[in-house]
Amino acid sequence: MNQLATELNQALDQTVAGRLLSQLGREMYFPKGIVAQTSEAGVKATRFNATVGMAFEKGEPIMLDGLRTLIPGMSPREAVAYAPTPGLPELRSLWKESMVAKNPSLAGVATTNPMVTGGLTNGLSQISTLFVDDGDTLIVPDLFWGNYRLMMQVGRGVTVESFPLFTEAGGFNVAGLGEAIGSRSKAIVLLNFPNNPTGYSPTLAEADAIVEMIREKADAGTDLLVITDDAYFGLFYEEGLLTESLFARFATLHDRVLAVKVDGATKEDFAWGFRVGFLTLAGKALEEEQRSAIEKKLMGSIRSSVSNSSRIAQSLLLRTLQADDYESEKLRKRDLLKDRYATVRAIVENMTNDRLRPMPFNSGYFMAFRCNGISAETLRLALLDKGIGTIAIGETYLRVAYSTIDQSDLDALYSEISATADSL
């Protein structure tokens, strides 16, 4: 094993992070290669800096005129230069600040510095590199974003074990989560709120119960990697919901809990194709030395996969976050989606179709129907024939991304869905 990896492992070994490392995670380190030498030269090479694999003219990265005219407000460095492996430092700091503003309980809590990843998908992949081994079990509610299976089961050889997301009463199934964790020595739990595909977020009481249950499992000796996928963070439409990330609770919960926050600009900032996500870790047991070791291992993982993330997207996001009207504009867009939510809620509450039962929803981009006596896939295909696109999840659930439909079209959309279900 590389000496740098050994040193990082020694820093982590007495903590939950060390115990949870995968084999690949143990081997990972950030080499003192081109990237590290270039950043050293960035400080000291005041005469000639002939380090990085880029091309310069008069001190600025070369940029084609054709490109320059498309983005006149942006310097070549902001547009086409490489970004550092962990992301632009100013963007990372600003994201951290905004994370604390959005999650006030994180104030004063030590976390790793958010690391830029190629979207949330890539963040999940990086965390899997460090902590997920072939043969591990991933615990998720039974309604989850399908890509988890591709990533974890197909990509990493993990067994996906799910529990019913909802209780009979239509709340989050805390007991089901507890049973799925059981008394394992290592548990990997992935929670996504607002949830894809249902659009559900837990109430405050449910969040308290989830946190308490994780604490009990940790007390009983389970080492827990708890990943919160906060892709749709902030889009909460009802009173009484947990409006902070569960990460804020897990970050200081217990020595046996390693909390991971996967979030990003993708959905929150309506910048889907930017491919800018962030990965942040925290744990009660982690001191500065361990957080730094985790960051170095993550940098190694990023360097060895995507190397670094899109510079222009990071520069644009940085400027967007710095803009005076950023918060107010974001709020206006959130309100637009909230209005659609209110309309959809009124529509489905008045819908008397016993073939379609709306699942609980209160946040995010989606809602889903449970199909009774008809196949969701058959319904999807029948809707497609009428020029309407929806997503079937297996034979049972139909997901509707009402976030994509203008307010004025929602009545027509749901009437067609209901009429088509009746016609099958």
Ligand SMILES: Cc1ncc(COP(=O)(O)O)c(C=O)c1O
């Ligand atoms: C729950 C969830 N996480 C992550 C993602 C993907 O995010 P990104 O496009 O940034 O990779 C999605 C996209 O649909 C999602 O629904």
